[in-house]
């Protein structure tokens with residue numbers, strides 16, 4: 001149970017982040033949702049969390065590609081909810097193109113959103129966690145943090161970097177009641193995956209149906225997309241008191257992909 005705990009989940013108005021935020025709230029945690037855009041949908045999601053699970057829920061608008069926004073987000077969560085016990089670095093973007101055609105500004109966007117953001121939010125959240133001698137940092141990396149695929153240079157570099165950052169964070173705070181772990185999902189059916197299918201089809205010269213069968217699920221021995229609920233369940237365990245000795249890990253949830 002996570003009652004009495006406060007969590008920030010970045011990029012949590014959709015997909016895996018929303019699944020994890022809902023799982024935390026279901027276990028009684030107060031939750032700060034985040035995205036770079038506040039709209040009717042984000043307001044509706046925050047209100048629904050509070051209503052459904054009886055927890056405090058807030059929305060903090062912050063662009064994870066902008067360090068100043070990230071420091072302000074952590075400060076705002078500490079101010080509005082009193083502390084940050086659990087930080088989930090989940091916000092992420094994808095761009096799929098061969099390296100020779102890969103626009104430099106897309107490289108910068110993917111690295112800043114998927115990797116540098118986790119450094120800045122960790123740096124911002126650690127002082128409070130150290131003072132309270134409790135913290136759980138969960139980095140949503142990817143199977144692409146452990147193995148590579150063609151046409152995803154920035155994403156694979158960022159996710160491998162995130163696994164490295166996870167290990168360094170874990171080592172630096174190991175004696176202070178703080179853990180840091182990476183979850184490495186294979187393909188999970190979310191808007192991020194749905195949106196990359198047309199680009200993948202173009203890059204591979206395939207139909208969208210062929211991309212799903214022969215590119216995405218070709219890697220996943222279970223031949224099934226993982227679910228956001230599965231990610232939520234693992235995040236709840238990693239956030240719990242009983243996961244105190246699990247730190248510095250990169251845990252695949254990939255239907256056996258990285259067992260190859």
Ligand code: NAD
Nearest residue numbers: 011013014015016036063064090091092142187188190192
């Ligand atoms: P999604 O597109 O459904 O959700 C991404 C979320 O991040 C959205 O809420 C979006 O608003 C937010 N976001 C994007 N850029 C942002 C920014 N600059 N600032 C703040 N918020 C921002 O994606 P998803 O599939 O749920 O992916 C979530 C994470 O899981 C990503 O880091 C992704 O790399 C990782 N992941 C996903 C899969 C998968 O198969 N879906 C597999 C492995 C890893």
